[in-house]
Amino acid sequence: MKNMEPQDITLTVNGRNHEIKVVPRRLLVDALREDLRLTGTHVGCEHGVCGACTVLVDGRPQRACLTYAIQMEGHEVATIESVDHEGRLSVLQQALHEEHGLQCWFCTPGIVMTFEAFLRQNPAPDEEAIREALSGNLCRCTGYQNIVKAIQKAAARMRPEQI
Numbered sequence: 001m002k003n004m005e006p007q008d009i010t011l012t013v014n015g016r017n018h019e020i021k022v023v024p025r026r027l028l029v030d031a032l033r034e035d036l037r038l039t040g041t042h043v044g045c046e047h048g049v050c051g052a053c054t055v056l057v058d059g060r061p062q063r064a065c066l067t068y069a070i071q072m073e074g075h076e077v078a079t080i081e082s083v084d085h086e087g088r089l090s091v092l093q094q095a096l097h098e099e100h101g102l103q104c105w106f107c108t109p110g111i112v113m114t115f116e117a118f119l120r121q122n123p124a125p126d127e128e129a130i131r132e133a134l135s136g137n138l139c140r141c142t143g144y145q146n147i148v149k150a151i152q153k154a155a156a157r158m159r160p161e162q163i
């Protein structure tokens with residue numbers, strides 16, 4: 001079928017344009033990892049449950065395993081590779097490190113992307129709001145306690161009065 005043939009698209013990822021050829025059913029997560037070699041975005045369940053594949057699309061968290069690459073033309077995708085600042089961990093990454101908010105780190109890129117967006121929208125979240133937002137990202141190692149502590153620490157450091 002003609003409409004299933006590979007098509008040339010431009011993916012804008014972390015501020016750079018990439019011209020790639022994809023079949024329409026090519027998933028964004030596969031295009032990121034295999035075509036662009038941006039392997040920081042992980043693939044877990046592949047059906048929208050675990051959150052490991054979370055990236056930002058136009059600043060909002062989105063499951064890259066439920067998104068076709070071809071849908072991303074005209075949109076800005078941000079991956080975990082965009083989060084550090086010239087090799088320095090982001091405030092949230094640093095807090096996760098300090099609070100031992102990761103073990104195997106398989107879930108971590110998705111959590112970081114979810115909360116980079118969340119903390120911009122919610123600079124002073126209470127614990128309930130953090131846990132509600134975290135419910136979309138599964139972690140099999142940590143028990144979540146230290147992740148929550150890390151997010152609280154990052155939120156406190158990111159609030160304007162801390163600068």
Ligand code: FES
Nearest residue numbers: 044045046051065
């Ligand atoms: S791999 Fe996408 S939500 Fe699990």
Ligand code: FES
Nearest residue numbers: 103104139140141
């Ligand atoms: S640190 Fe292992 S899954 Fe979260």
